[in-house]
Amino acid sequence: MSDKPRKFKGGVHPNDSKALSASKAVVNAPLLDKYTVIINQHIGAPLEVLVKKGDLVKKGQLLAKATGFVSVPLHSPTSGSVTALEKCPGPACISVPAIEITADGNDEWGSPFEPVADWQNAEPSALKQRVADAGIVGMGGAGFPSHVKLSPTKPVDTLILNGAECEPYLTADHRLMLEQAEEVVLGAAILARILGLKSAVIGVENNKPDAIAALNKVAAKYNVKVQGLRVNYPQGAEKQLIYALTGREVPIGGLPMDVGCVVQNVASAAAVYEAVVKGWPSIERITTVTGEPLVNPGNWRFRIGTPISKAIELAGGVNVQPAKLLLGGPMMGMAQNSLDVTVMKNTSGILLIPVETVSQYTSEPCIRCGKCVTACPMQILPATISQAVENERFDWAEQLNVLACIECGSCSYLCPSRRPLNQHFKRAKAEIMAARRKQPKK
Amino acid sequence: MTIILISILFAAGLGVLLAVVIGAAAKAFSVESDPRIETVTDMLPGANCGGCGYAGCADFAKAIVEGRADPSLCPVAPPESAGRIAEYLGITTQEKEKVIAVVKCSGSCAVTVRSPYNGVGDCRSAALVAGGAKGCDYGCIGFASCARACPFDAIEMRDGLAVVHPELCVGCGKCVETCPKNLIILAPAAVDVHVYCNSPEKGALKRKVCKTACIGCRKCVKAADSEEQMTVKGFLVETNYSSPPLPDLVEKTGCPTTALRLASKHAAGAYEGVSK
Numbered sequence: 001m002s003d004k005p006r007k008f009k010g011g012v013h014p015n016d017s018k019a020l021s022a023s024k025a026v027v028n029a030p031l032l033d034k035y036t037v038i039i040n041q042h043i044g045a046p047l048e049v050l051v052k053k054g055d056l057v058k059k060g061q062l063l064a065k066a067t068g069f070v071s072v073p074l075h076s077p078t079s080g081s082v083t084a085l086e087k088c089p090g091p092a093c094i095s096v097p098a099i100e101i102t103a104d105g106n107d108e109w110g111s112p113f114e115p116v117a118d119w120q121n122a123e124p125s126a127l128k129q130r131v132a133d134a135g136i137v138g139m140g141g142a143g144f145p146s147h148v149k150l151s152p153t154k155p156v157d158t159l160i161l162n163g164a165e166c167e168p169y170l171t172a173d174h175r176l177m178l179e180q181a182e183e184v185v186l187g188a189a190i191l192a193r194i195l196g197l198k199s200a201v202i203g204v205e206n207n208k209p210d211a212i213a214a215l216n217k218v219a220a221k222y223n224v225k226v227q228g229l230r231v232n233y234p235q236g237a238e239k240q241l242i243y244a245l246t247g248r249e250v251p252i253g254g255l256p257m258d259v260g261c262v263v264q265n266v267a268s269a270a271a272v273y274e275a276v277v278k279g280w281p282s283i284e285r286i287t288t289v290t291g292e293p294l295v296n297p298g299n300w301r302f303r304i305g306t307p308i309s310k311a312i313e314l315a316g317g318v319n320v321q322p323a324k325l326l327l328g329g330p331m332m333g334m335a336q337n338s339l340d341v342t343v344m345k346n347t348s349g350i351l352l353i354p355v356e357t358v359s360q361y362t363s364e365p366c367i368r369c370g371k372c373v374t375a376c377p378m379q380i381l382p383a384t385i386s387q388a389v390e391n392e393r394f395d396w397a398e399q400l401n402v403l404a405c406i407e408c409g410s411c412s413y414l415c416p417s418r419r420p421l422n423q424h425f426k427r428a429k430a431e432i433m434a435a436r437r438k439q440p441k442k
Numbered sequence: 443m444t445i446i447l448i449s450i451l452f453a454a455g456l457g458v459l460l461a462v463v464i465g466a467a468a469k470a471f472s473v474e475s476d477p478r479i480e481t482v483t484d485m486l487p488g489a490n491c492g493g494c495g496y497a498g499c500a501d502f503a504k505a506i507v508e509g510r511a512d513p514s515l516c517p518v519a520p521p522e523s524a525g526r527i528a529e530y531l532g533i534t535t536q537e538k539e540k541v542i543a544v545v546k547c548s549g550s551c552a553v554t555v556r557s558p559y560n561g562v563g564d565c566r567s568a569a570l571v572a573g574g575a576k577g578c579d580y581g582c583i584g585f586a587s588c589a590r591a592c593p594f595d596a597i598e599m600r601d602g603l604a605v606v607h608p609e610l611c612v613g614c615g616k617c618v619e620t621c622p623k624n625l626i627i628l629a630p631a632a633v634d635v636h637v638y639c640n641s642p643e644k645g646a647l648k649r650k651v652c653k654t655a656c657i658g659c660r661k662c663v664k665a666a667d668s669e670e671q672m673t674v675k676g677f678l679v680e681t682n683y684s685s686p687p688l689p690d691l692v693e694k695t696g697c698p699t700t701a702l703r704l705a706s707k708h709a710a711g712a713y714e715g716v717s718k
Contacts, residue, residue, distance in 0.1 A: 337557035
């Protein structure tokens with residue numbers, strides 16, 4: 001591995017707008033009276049709720065248990081009582097089941113775990129079980145259960161920590177790496193022990209030199225390497241990060257383990273450290289609350305279940321009317337229609353966008369300029385696929401490998417005809433998967 | 443002069459020769475086809491809607507003649523037409539009940555909570571992005587995917603709500619699969635009373651986002667001649683299509699949200715602005 005900045009093929013360079021919150025230290029959000037914890041915060045099997053209305057719970061107590069391997073439990077963000085089991089607005093603008101916890105103000109721990117100080121000598125399988133029991137998911141945005149990725153069925157030789165944070169505006173991972181460098185590195189070391197590896201590599205985009213320096217100070221001690229990456233969106237996408245760091249290409253439809261890699265987010269690594277060494281389940285995370293309309297953008301450590309409206313209040317409210325509210329970054333974040341949506345384990349950012357930067361929907365004909373083709377990090381043909389989708393030719397779209405699309409939005413970002421390419425691909429993927437489910441299994 | 447004459451003779455000779463070749467080829471390589479298929483195709487409506495499940499009317503006619511399909515499968519043709527085809531072929535056909543599509547939602551823009559949506563104008567695309575950006579997770583998104591799929595122009599988009607015109611609908615079912623919210627059902631055409639709501643949520647939650655939702659008050663169940671005429675499923679009431687109520691139920695009930703409607707009057711727009 002040379003030290004020259006690495007990158008993948010394609011990508012775009014949106015204005016990163018990170019200056020709004022990059023210099024703001026992480027602040028612990030004050031304890032609220034009420035938390036509405038969305039039950040299914042991960043990708044995978046839905047949870048089985050263990051509490052009922054009126055139950056008293058402690059901070060860290062198990063609220064719902066996993067029902068399968070690809071599933072992680074949920075813990076209480078504070079001590080108090082369960083006051084409702086109702087539906088609340090979810091991040092996809094569809095109401096989802098949630099548990100409402102009314103805090104008693106004591107914030108008293110009732111963690112089901114014992115801290116493991118001597119993790120260097122602990123059994124890797126026990127460490128992995130702790131990761132699963134603590135409810136840790138991919139905190140970069142996907143929400144995929146971490147322990148599943150730690151159980152590869154193929155030989156793995158590289159552990160990669162994703163600290164690229166390529167989404168514009170977001171600085172949560174940046175602040176984490178800067179302020180809790182040792183925890184991230186220790187998390188990496190624990191993850192490496194679980195996988196039976198001796199080393200790990202943390203990939204960080206070069207626009208965070210202070211984070212790289214902070215990590216480098218502690219990394220060598222634990223045999224962790226910090227690698228600078230060229231600033232390029234979507235550098236933090238799993239497959240692109242693997243290519244930039246190792247030169248290996250994950251095959252279409254494949255997983256990182258197919259090329260001997262496991263990728264974990266830096267925030268997940270820090271959560272692993274806290275779960276193992278401190279015995280804390282995953283009940284809080286650092287989230288960037290940012291956007292030009294906010295009076296005081298910054299980074300906060302929120303308990304899960306904190307309503308977005310409270311987060312915006314903490315950031316001083318707005319001085320101009322925002323046009324859009326997103327969970328996540330501007331490229332892949334999801335637009336919200338309610339301020340009652342709550343922070344989940346994978347909420348990396350809460351972003352308000354001013355009217356000037358929201359483009360109105362138009363869909364002009366494709367002019368075949370090819371910008372999307374050069375930008376596509378998966379090297380598929382967005383222009384042609386979008387035409388296939390517009391004509392409802394999903395079989396053709398499938399031949400053109402639309403299923404390889406990672407929905408990074410680079411093509412839509414660049415398109416001079418402002419075609420809704422990303423949305424077309426979402427549709428194509430959904431239609432193809434629905435058709436596959438319908439087909440009788442051979 | 444001779445050149446012109448030679449050219450004419452040559453062209454004529456070539457024409458005769460080719461005609462003989464084509465004629466011989468047509469005889470030698472002729473494909474036997476059942477002449478009845480063509481007759482049956484002519485007896486079908488020729489809409490090529492695909493409602494029967496075959497690729498157009500000609501394919502369906504072939505299936506009927508070969509005994510693979512029943513003439514009554516055609517949703518467009520009146521029952522007499524199926525009878526005529528059966529008579530011509532000397533087969534028996536079953537009586538079929540005419541069905542029409544019902545979009546089980548009454549949430550037009552005027553009565554529901556909606557957020558601005560900035561994307562592809564197609565229900566199936568919109569449903570993937572933000573569930574259609576509508577207050578109700580179960581209602582009509584209103585981007586006309588069903589109306590575009592209808593070969594008979596029987597679905598009208600009125601203030602962001604798909605409304606079926608019963609007199610135009612033939613019940614081919616093309617719209618049913620286009621709806622990402624699975625709102626469209628095929629109901630017997632003889633039944634006029636339907637509940638125009640599909641949300642299984644609690645009444646209070648539904649009322650928050652929609653003025654014309656069924657709140658499950660059971661007023662219609664009590665007003666019906668027999669309680670079996672309306673089926674209660676949790677917080678949602680449905681018409682029992684196997685023992686349907688009479689059209690006067692709507693008036694007798696006086697549904698507080700006007701979710702209970704007559705399909706014919708709903709299409710005519712009689713319920714707009716009625717809900718309290």
